[in-house]
Amino acid sequence: MSIRHALLALLSEEPKFGLRLQQEFENRTGEVWPLNVGQVYTTLQRLERDGLVESDESQGPQKDFTITQAGLDELVSWLRSPPPSDIPPRDELVIKVLVAVQVPGVNVRDIIQAHRRHLIETMQRFTHLKAGSDESDIGLALVLDAELFRLEGVVRWLDAADTRLGSRPQNDTSREKRATQQRSEVTS
Amino acid sequence: MTAMLQMHGISKVYGSGPTEVHALEGVDLSVERGELVAIMGPSGSGKSTLLTIAGSLEEPTSGEVMIDGSELSGMSDDERARLRRRSVGYVFQHFNLLPGLTAAENVALPLELDGIPAEQARASALETVHSLGLTDRADHYPDDLSGGERQRVAIGRAVVGNRRLVLADEPSGALDSVNGESVMRLLRETCRGGVAGVVVTHDSQLAAWADRVLFLRDGRMVDQTLPVPGAESLLADGYQE
16 A cells, blocks of 8 residues: 555645544554554655645644645556556465475365465455445455455465366376476477 | 255266266365355366255255255255245356346346245345345346346345355356456355355455365365454564555
8 A cells, every 4th residue: 555645646636634534644644554643654755745635833733734746647647556566476375285296295275265264364354344344445345355365365266276186187208208298398 | 053054075977988077076065044155176176066056956866955944855855946946046157137127137046946926026126126125126138237247136046035055157247347246245255144155156355255265186185275364464474565
């Protein structure tokens, strides 16, 4: 989450001071991402240095910050630009499953189930938080949805891996050798 | 307290000889009043079979099923049918509402089938329809309802008249995720009111509404989740940033 752009978004409504920015940030992200006031002031200083916000002359905690035209342009450009992503993603879970396939004596489908259970337990905690929250709290609902869809995607990948591994012929070494040979032909 | 639904050593075999299929093997399941349990598994894992056996729509090859302390195998067909009508509610993937009946009439149906006079059945049905937030839809036919409303009616039909066990098979069917969420919210609230609920699904987002999630694979229960800790545990788990 870019604190820098979150603060610009909050300032796009009207001028605000640091403590208010911190409180509004937490309210709108459903208090799932706590932000300390020190981070807010450090970020505001950098935004001012870069000409994206201006502050009034007053000193102390009531000092108001205002977004500049350059700040508004930066905000809109950030909203439209795709978030950075690693290609391919270096996902530790993917690596664990790939490794589990190779390790003798390890049942990869049991490893998959252990991760599936752990993910669903996390999803239950998010869902129960949703169940206990006010349905009109849109900020919290959006944040929880994002986490739940992400986790669901991981569970679905595990399900697909489980199905592929389940239909794999057991101990078919000739097939493995053939596959290794094909791979070496491709790479050579 | 005795569990509302108890299943011990349930096995189900279809066919015989070389074509024999073991749909379930030695499954145990116990669900208390007030508890919502989800059963997850891929297609062919036996989860729908488990649900139909729990609801006495199908008999196990071996093992015993008890609903509210009464063993199903010791009952006559009539007694079992009465138990199904009075104590057990079903929610199906495709809602299965009768198109020629209004929302309230669909909800009243199980009561009328149980011999409750029409007027009394309608009064209970309207109460249920009201509690589902569908008061102004009571006299609409299923064709005039949205998917989410139809599924609310289906849940109403499953819980009307103090049914104590609700069984749901992929209850959000083809609903979008927000409507699917309201279905699960409703099931969860229903269970909190003293009903035992079992949902079978392959959808992790739906399963996450449950108090416990059990995992079925090739007809066997292979794993289950630990009790859900409070929300504050999420913050301690690296979600600060």
